[in-house]
Amino acid sequence: PAVEICQKMHNENQYDREKLEKAKKEIYRSGFYTGEMNTTCGKYAGMKVEQAKDKIKEDLIQQKKADIMYEPSGKVVCRCLTPSIVKIVKNQWFIKYGDLQWKEKAHNAVEKMIFYPDVVRKQFHYVVDWLNDWACTREFGLGTHLPWDEKWVIESLSDSTIYMAFYTFYHLIREVDPEKLTDDIFDYILMGKDIADDLAKKGIPVPILEKARKEFEYWYPFTIRTSGKDLVQNHLTFCIFNHVALFEQEKWPQGFAVNGWVLMDMQRMSTSRGVSLLLREALDKYGADVCRITLMYGGEGVDDSNWDTVFADGIAAKLEAWRTFSKENYNRGRTEKKYIDRWFESVVHTALVDVTEAYQQMNFRTAIQKGFFDLQRYLKWYLRRCDTPHREVITHFIQIQTLVLTPIVPHFCEEIWEELGNEAFISQAHWVYPDKEKIDETVLQVEQFVEDLISDLLEIVKVAHLEKAEKAYIYTAEPWKWEVIDLVRGERDTGNAMKKAMQSETVRQHGKEASKFIPKVVKERIFPPKISEKEVIEEAKDFISQEVGLTIQVDADYDPQNKRKVAVPGKPGIYIE
Incomplete structure (x- = not known):
């Protein structure tokens, strides 16, 4: 493969570092995703390289022949600009986003959601696939303590992934003593568990909880959540995972809007x-x-x-x-x-x-x-x-x-x-x-014709340096050309167009001229809307004259440069003097 890729990229010597780097990346990529282990690889023979890599690693670690070394992808710097030292945390808590059944539900949610823009849907599927066990806690800093191990604090990307649900009833349970806000209350409000009587016995005002439950049922699921594109690879995808884990499908997120960052004057x-x-x-x-x-x-x-x-x-x-x-x-x-x-x-x-x-x-x-x-x-x-x-x-x-x-x-x-x-x-x-x-499509097309005609007149005056001209003669297409267009409208085959058009006696009378015009119509797709161009120009004559600063004559007998012959439907002939 190395020889083939070098020949393909025309790598002629070992000093062309740029081409060699591209070749290396290409062969590593194709080898990893499409390569198979050969017959000399023992029990791994025939296995995809992508799968074999993880299996070999797993076996070597199990046999105590290898260990894991962690290396950051780059220099780690705090937001306060202090260089950071990476530490391996013992007894860390993880969320098992690598669970295949959980991933399947997350993929199902992504497929049903609406994304703004839709192009990010593919990225969400990709993140759901590669996400594995995620370290969800840290030992210090601001945040919520892990309920079952309070020496840990939930890290910010893992926290607040279903807080949209909390929005729907927070204004109500503010009235409840925080010490009484146990898991049972949230099971009742969010999960609909029939435990109102038990809560009442604990002195919790059930009418407030009932109202909170109704608020949640009314507002959830959320229709859309807007966030930055940098959070697709973690926080937003966690939101999907955690919703599908906790709620029935009718409460899953319905949509995300993802936006970029803000630049200032580019x-x-x-x-x-x-x-x-x-x-x-x-x-x-x-x-x-x-x-x-x-x-x-x-x-x-x-x-x-x-x-x-x-x-x-x-x-x-x-x-x-x-x-x-x-x-x-x-x-x-x-x-x-x-x-x-x-x-x-x-x-x-x-x-x-x-x-x-x-x-x-x-x-x-x-x-x-x-x-x-x-x-x-x-x-x-x-x-x-x-x-x-x-x-x-x-x-x-x-x-x-x-x-x-x-x-x-x-x-x-x-x-x-x-x-x-x-x-x-x-x-x-x-x-x-x-x-x-x-x-009214016809009215739109008519006005576009007038606008295009004015633009053509101004362009001719500018290009031909006719600033001192006084008159513009406009010649609309001859009737037989309209007949050709009516007969071949939409046709893409020149041969078929010739056959259709030449069935008309009127068209045949123009012989060579028609035989040149028909292929031009097909090739250049000259299929303008059927309008009476002369009537349109006459009606707008005063306006056109005002816009271009010329007196307008339509289909005059005076035609010193034979412009009537070059006029085609949608594009009148023009002579300015």
């Missing part, structure tokens, strides 16, 4: 380098809502979130601009409906589909992008297209935009909501779900 925070920002400092400088939106826009999923100072400095002005617009335009505008109003409603409710999904998946950066920046971009286009907005449409949009922002900047949105005349809190309002009936 750098790891470091007080020594001056790259740091305390939360209280950020709150004093920016306020809670700006801090919230900056942090949520900084990243999502397991990616590290970036505190962007430039974003934080500028977002307050954008939010204030929205507040001003809302107050000035709420319940104001024209009453007659225009085509562009349908487009605006369509694009807003299309965005709401994505925003709702983003919130449900806890993808807050996406929710902000789709639910604020994209919606504001659509609003600007809408106002450019119609000058004065439609009263009902703009009022509904102001409500939608404010509601969509509420989970991110709640205090700011509460103020707007009140200023708009609402008496109830916006935090108590219902979520605004997308109305599919208001989404």
